[in-house]
Amino acid sequence: MWAMGREGEEVAELVAQFERAHPGVRVRVQQLPWSAAHEKLLTAFVGETLPDVAQLGNTWLSELEALGALEPLDAALERSQVVDARDYFPGIWATNVVGGATVGIPWYVDTRLLFYRRDLLAAAGYAEVPTTWETWRESLVAVARRAGPAQFAVFLPVNEFEQLLTLALSEPEPLLRDGGRWGNFRSASFGRALTYYLDLFRRQLAPVASETQLANVWDELGRGTFAFMIHGPWSIGELRRRLPAAQQGAWATAPMPGPRGPGAGIAGGSSLVLFRTGGGARRARLGWQLIEHLSTPAAQRRFFQLTGNLPPRRASWNDGALAADPAVAAFRSQLERARQAPAVPQWERIMQELRLSSERAVHQVRPSTTDAELAQIVADTCAELDERVDELLRKRRWMLARQEAR
Numbered sequence: 001m002w003a004m005g006r007e008g009e010e011v012a013e014l015v016a017q018f019e020r021a022h023p024g025v026r027v028r029v030q031q032l033p034w035s036a037a038h039e040k041l042l043t044a045f046v047g048e049t050l051p052d053v054a055q056l057g058n059t060w061l062s063e064l065e066a067l068g069a070l071e072p073l074d075a076a077l078e079r080s081q082v083v084d085a086r087d088y089f090p091g092i093w094a095t096n097v098v099g100g101a102t103v104g105i106p107w108y109v110d111t112r113l114l115f116y117r118r119d120l121l122a123a124a125g126y127a128e129v130p131t132t133w134e135t136w137r138e139s140l141v142a143v144a145r146r147a148g149p150a151q152f153a154v155f156l157p158v159n160e161f162e163q164l165l166t167l168a169l170s171e172p173e174p175l176l177r178d179g180g181r182w183g184n185f186r187s188a189s190f191g192r193a194l195t196y197y198l199d200l201f202r203r204q205l206a207p208v209a210s211e212t213q214l215a216n217v218w219d220e221l222g223r224g225t226f227a228f229m230i231h232g233p234w235s236i237g238e239l240r241r242r243l244p245a246a247q248q249g250a251w252a253t254a255p256m257p258g259p260r261g262p263g264a265g266i267a268g269g270s271s272l273v274l275f276r277t278g279g280g281a282r283r284a285r286l287g288w289q290l291i292e293h294l295s296t297p298a299a300q301r302r303f304f305q306l307t308g309n310l311p312p313r314r315a316s317w318n319d320g321a322l323a324a325d326p327a328v329a330a331f332r333s334q335l336e337r338a339r340q341a342p343a344v345p346q347w348e349r350i351m352q353e354l355r356l357s358s359e360r361a362v363h364q365v366r367p368s369t370t371d372a373e374l375a376q377i378v379a380d381t382c383a384e385l386d387e388r389v390d391e392l393l394r395k396r397r398w399m400l401a402r403q404e405a406r
Helices: 005-021 034-047 061-066 076-079 092-096 118-123 133-146 164-170 188-203 219-223 234-242 281-294 297-309 320-324 324-336 347-364 373-391 392-406
Strands: 001-003 030-032 053-057 105-110 111-117 152-155 225-233 252-255 268-274
Touching: 001 005, 001 105, 005 030, 005 297, 030 034, 034 268, 061 268, 092 105, 092 324, 105 297, 111 118, 111 219, 111 324, 118 133, 133 152, 133 188, 133 225, 133 281, 152 219, 152 234, 152 268, 164 347, 188 347, 188 373, 219 225, 219 234, 225 234, 225 281, 252 324, 268 281, 297 320, 373 392
Parallel strands: 001 030, 001 053, 152 225
Antiparallel strands: 053 268, 105 268, 111 225, 111 252
């Protein structure tokens, strides 16, 4: 089994439980750094040295499936008494279905939502975080009015794409069209999300800065440099470790607001997969049983205790530390509305184009930018994105056209 980062260390306890339940079976866990994992997977595919079971970031699933490296799991799912697709958050499960086949089982989930200073929001006249874009922006304006020099309402690091993507997923139109063949960034939906995002910089509610310009976001939230940030579940542990006891009641989490009500979120995380290794039926059967073992609610709750990673099954949230933790509750709500990103192998490159294009757009915006000028910046950025994304998808269109012609 290959596992990445800290997960590769902490899964050892759960693997040992599996080995005790299967006398004579030994599972070798190899830990890979995230920075080298993608290249090592592709190299192992070419060299036919892939492991039986592996952890994959769910944005990699479509790429490995396109190579023919992943074992379809639908037949095993039909027989399973452990893994029940209906118990998983639907947006998370959808990321594991590629081309109509289930090729992975969600292992842990990641989505982004609001971390905020409840005391600063309350001082601005708001008892809780508003649920729509318009009312949230009004609350940000109220917070900014009370802010001191070099303080802002919200931090949206310009070197990241996740914040804009989170906003865009709350709009109804997809980011790609025609089965993932073309970009759809000139849609009205993405235009509204980008306009809202850029307007926060125009109003000087967010600094034009990257995360690398801060020592760390958690201490800066504690200092009141900003009152809101859009971050993931690992920030719960960071804030509890870094902020003093007197400030532990000053921060909270909240689901993302949306255009007309509670917003959607990124359906991120990692999945467990079986590779087509040619290792025989027994190894494939044991590999699936290991995935089942790691997918039980008890194992997922223990994995949360070990790593802080959130489980993808609703049953895993029903008791224990997860059910009792108020900071985690907002993630449960957000995960019910998490939306799948387009399942195309080029998705990570597309998101880098989104990051670069949106950063250029942010640097074009000034407090004096008029609505008409902002609309032109949005139109130009969306057109540029479609052009670049269409080029990235050129080979995909060619391959799909060949398949359809057969």
